[in-house]
Amino acid sequence: MSLCKAAHGTIPVMSQTHADYRLSQLDQLEAESIHIFREVAAEFEKPVLMFSGGKDSIVMLRLAEKAFYPAKIPFPVLQVDTGLDFPEVLETRDRWVNRLGVNLVVASIDDAIASGVVIDDGKTSRNRMQIGTLLNAIEENGFTAAFGGGRRDEEKARAKERVYSHRDEFGQWDPKNQRPELWSLYNGRLHEGEHMRIFPISNWTELDVWDYIGREGIEIPDIYFSHQRRVFVRDGMLMSETPLNPMRDGEVAEERTVRFRTCGDITLTGCVESTASTIDEIIEEIAVAKLTERGATRGDDRFSEAAMEDRKKEGYF
Amino acid sequence: MADTTGATKGTNMDLLRFATAGSVDDGKSTLIGRLLLDSKSIFEDQLEAVEATSTSKGYDYTDLALLTDGLRSEREQGITIDVAYRYFATPNRKFIIADTPGHVQYTRNMVTGASTADLGLVLVDARQGLTEQSRRHAVILSLLRVPHLVLAVNKMDLVDFSEEIYEKIHAEFTQFATKLNIPDLEVIPISALNGDNVVNRSENMDWYSGPTLMHHLEHVHVASDRDLIDARFPVQFVIRPKSDEFHDYRGYAGQVAGGVLKPGDEVVVLPSGMTSKISKIDLFDQEIPEAFPPMSVTVHLEDDVDVSRGDMIARVKNAPEPRQDIDAMVCWMTTTPLKPRQKLAIKHTTRTGRALVKDIQYRLDVNTLHRDQETKELGVNEIGRVQLRTTVPLLSDPYSKNRATGSFILIDEATGVTVGAGMING
Ligand SMILES: Nc1nc2c(ncn2[C@@H]2O[C@H](COP(=O)(O)OP(=O)(O)OP(=O)(O)O)[C@@H](O)[C@H]2O)c(=O)[nH]1
Ligand SMILES: [Mg+2]
Numbered sequence: 001m002s003l004c005k006a007a008h009g010t011i012p013v014m015s016q017t018h019a020d021y022r023l024s025q026l027d028q029l030e031a032e033s034i035h036i037f038r039e040v041a042a043e044f045e046k047p048v049l050m051f052s053g054g055k056d057s058i059v060m061l062r063l064a065e066k067a068f069y070p071a072k073i074p075f076p077v078l079q080v081d082t083g084l085d086f087p088e089v090l091e092t093r094d095r096w097v098n099r100l101g102v103n104l105v106v107a108s109i110d111d112a113i114a115s116g117v118v119i120d121d122g123k124t125s126r127n128r129m130q131i132g133t134l135l136n137a138i139e140e141n142g143f144t145a146a147f148g149g150g151r152r153d154e155e156k157a158r159a160k161e162r163v164y165s166h167r168d169e170f171g172q173w174d175p176k177n178q179r180p181e182l183w184s185l186y187n188g189r190l191h192e193g194e195h196m197r198i199f200p201i202s203n204w205t206e207l208d209v210w211d212y213i214g215r216e217g218i219e220i221p222d223i224y225f226s227h228q229r230r231v232f233v234r235d236g237m238l239m240s241e242t243p244l245n246p247m248r249d250g251e252v253a254e255e256r257t258v259r260f261r262t263c264g265d266i267t268l269t270g271c272v273e274s275t276a277s278t279i280d281e282i283i284e285e286i287a288v289a290k291l292t293e294r295g296a297t298r299g300d301d302r303f304s305e306a307a308m309e310d311r312k313k314e315g316y317f
Numbered sequence: 318m319a320d321t322t323g324a325t326k327g328t329n330m331d332l333l334r335f336a337t338a339g340s341v342d343d344g345k346s347t348l349i350g351r352l353l354l355d356s357k358s359i360f361e362d363q364l365e366a367v368e369a370t371s372t373s374k375g376y377d378y379t380d381l382a383l384l385t386d387g388l389r390s391e392r393e394q395g396i397t398i399d400v401a402y403r404y405f406a407t408p409n410r411k412f413i414i415a416d417t418p419g420h421v422q423y424t425r426n427m428v429t430g431a432s433t434a435d436l437g438l439v440l441v442d443a444r445q446g447l448t449e450q451s452r453r454h455a456v457i458l459s460l461l462r463v464p465h466l467v468l469a470v471n472k473m474d475l476v477d478f479s480e481e482i483y484e485k486i487h488a489e490f491t492q493f494a495t496k497l498n499i500p501d502l503e504v505i506p507i508s509a510l511n512g513d514n515v516v517n518r519s520e521n522m523d524w525y526s527g528p529t530l531m532h533h534l535e536h537v538h539v540a541s542d543r544d545l546i547d548a549r550f551p552v553q554f555v556i557r558p559k560s561d562e563f564h565d566y567r568g569y570a571g572q573v574a575g576g577v578l579k580p581g582d583e584v585v586v587l588p589s590g591m592t593s594k595i596s597k598i599d600l601f602d603q604e605i606p607e608a609f610p611p612m613s614v615t616v617h618l619e620d621d622v623d624v625s626r627g628d629m630i631a632r633v634k635n636a637p638e639p640r641q642d643i644d645a646m647v648c649w650m651t652t653t654p655l656k657p658r659q660k661l662a663i664k665h666t667t668r669t670g671r672a673l674v675k676d677i678q679y680r681l682d683v684n685t686l687h688r689d690q691e692t693k694e695l696g697v698n699e700i701g702r703v704q705l706r707t708t709v710p711l712l713s714d715p716y717s718k719n720r721a722t723g724s725f726i727l728i729d730e731a732t733g734v735t736v737g738a739g740m741i742n743g
Contacts, residue, residue: 020540021540021543021545021577021609022331022540023609023611023612024329024330024331025330025331025332025410025411026330027612028332028611030613031572031611031612031613032611032613034572034613035553035571035572035611035613038553038554038570038571038613039553039667041554042553042554042626042667065601066601067570067613068554068556068570069556069599069601069602070556070558070560070562070563070566070602071556071557071558071559071560071563071566072558072560152402152403152404153403153404155387156384156385156386156387156401157387157388158387159385159387159401159402159403160387160388160399160400160401160402175388175399176388176390176398176399178399178426179734179735180425180426180428180429180650180726180735180738181429181735182428182429182432182724182726182735182738183432183433183720183721183724183726184433184572184721185664185665185724185725185726187664187726187728187733187734187735189662189728189733189734190733191733202402203402203404203413205404205406205411207406208411289360309387309388309389
């Protein structure tokens with residue numbers, strides 16, 4: 001097939017000829033995800049795309065762009081501002097939002113604390129406080145469907161979740177009582193006050209996400225690529241030196257060559273030592289990685305075997 | 318992960334979706350754990366967590382089922398409750414695994430996992446042979462038209478790797494399978510726990526000369542399972558940009574459900590029956606020469622005909638007959654039984670409507686395949702032949718011809734829950 005000029009850079013439209021009418025697995029995943037986006041846009045009154053600025057949510061934005069092109073994405077984008085986001089991530093977010101002309105809704109944890117929606121008792125992590133902030137934003141705006149970039153390969157509680165994941169009026173997930181989900185016939189029925197979480201990239205792996213970013217030639221935050229950064233070791237993870245995350249006694253910062261595998265809260269997201277500075281090098285690195293992306297670099301998932309399940313039940317992304 | 322890919326490989330691999338099936342404790346989750354482990358798709362932190370849990374529970378060996386049993390209650394009870402989706406890849410193929418529960422109470426979750434599978438992997442415990450549940454699952458897989466089936470005779474280590482036992486189960490299953498629709502069957506003796514014939518060939522079963530499970534999964538041919546003859550395009554969404562640049566753009570977005578669509582094709586829009594020609598097909602910002610399943614594309618027509626969500630675009634000389642009287646096999650998934658006169662919501666392709674149960678012709682006994690015409694209702698996890706009358710015409714094909722246009726779900730209008738899965742006869 002011919003080469004074409006895509007939004008960013010030159011990419012092959014489809015890598016193979018269609019003599020045998022086969023789609024590569026990546027094209028099949030893309031087609032499935034686009035189908036889900038369109039289904040939700042058609043059936044829900046008020047969808048929203050939850051956007052963290054990380055690679056998965058960028059892939060989601062790209063898929064939404066493709067699903068409705070040349071029309072604009074027919075729903076807004078929602079970000080929970082933890083006050084602990086990487087500045088590079090926010091910059092990338094703004095560029096994407098501007099380019100696509102989508103409406104950005106920011107729900108800030110600080111505002112939620114100020115208005116008493118969530119309570120900062122000094123013990124609850126910001127990561128947990130995201131849950132209340134998010135649920136409040138969904139309720140206040142009357143969103144009936146919220147797209148998330150969760151992938152089933154990330155974590156074993158996520159591996160159990162449906163593409164359309166039903167939430168009751170308290171925003172809770174009931175993992176033992178999920179609706180059957182057959183073929184690609186999604187059931188979006190809701191009662192007043194309930195909403196649906198939608199996971200269009202459920203079947204993508206970390207490697208698929210990278211393959212896709214490489215193929216599409218799309219922009220992601222620089223922190224995914226190798227760079228010099230002052231870091232210190234905490235709980236076996238390399239954490240960024242930043243005033244947002246004061247160092248404790250005995251912790252010393254030094255400059256290392258690192259990159260991030262996930263983008264979360266700056267106080268909980270560790271980086272890995274890496275010289276991978278291109279997508280291909282990242283793919284090579286992941287192919288031989290010995291730890292999962294969350295196990296390696298996410299403080300929020302390391303507390304217990306059921307850390308993710310418990311947060312998800314309460315209404316986490 | 319070893320056998321994985323570079324950028325170019327990943328974008329060219331094909332895809333096999335498979336689902337496990339079989340009775341409780343036959344070793345489905347253990348087998349998936351073993352497949353992931355031996356194909357080096359397990360990360361150190363995942364394995365360490367599972368080893369630690371096994372030790373703390375006082376097990377003699379690492380319980381590989383813990384790799385997929387991701388819910389707290391599953392780990393507590395040592396059973397699978399809901400489908401877990403797992404992923405791994407070998408150089409030429411990516412695998413999406415649905416590890417389903419064996420417990421009869423959770424059959425609906427098994428059906429969920431199997432509905433999209435290209436291959437069903439039924440496990441039996443070599444000590445017990447076929448059980449009612451293994452038969453039920455084989456029947457469900459055949460009704461769902463999962464085109465490839467593997468019977469894995471598991472726990473061979475507990476029967477001294479006996480060829481005789483394998484042969485007996487093989488024969489018994491083949492006998493049962495003649496009554497089902499199973500186009501492709503492979504029977505493999507394994508030990509999920511120890512890994513015999515899973516990825517590596519067993520040294521304990523010289524008498525077996527067939528493929529290992531992994532070899533079979535890597536080589537089974539799935540590309541020809543789709544219908545490339547009968548063009549079917551259910552319209553999902555109408556794209557109207559309402560911008561100056563694309564002022565007159567009007568495209569019909571959807572996923573090709575069958576056949577090949579090309580610009581210039583003479584098409585009919587159902588149910589209205591209006592005809593037109595495809596003027597172009599878009600994939601994002603590109604015009605493409607043809608579209609086929611399962612591509613998500615945007616189709617444009619030459620004439621300004623009325624097309625909206627729920628309509629179907631098909632070829633003029635090859636279109637489904639719009640139908641309100643539906644004859645289907647229904648798998649019932651909730652505790653309140655399905656009865657004649659009941660009203661439900663129905664979703665078929667991108668169409669939604671209501672359906673009235675006119676008759677329950679028979680209930681299928683999954684053990685004997687006997688058609689019970691006395692019982693005029695379907696209990697939870699039961700399967701039967703049902704006649705429905707729908708408020709909107711369905712633009713359907715027999716499920717045996719097309720899984721996408723032959724399937725529907727039934728929704729309880731009060732609770733909003735999916736309560737039935739239907740496969741249209743024809
Ligand atoms: N000796 C032996 N034990 C096995 C083998 N395969 C599985 N087991 C054991 O059988 C028990 C049940 O295994 P699971 O993998 O949880 O069974 P399952 O089929 O997933 O069960 P459900 O998902 O609840 O239906 C566990 O204790 C396993 O360790 C095998 O090949 N040999
Ligand atoms: Mg299991």
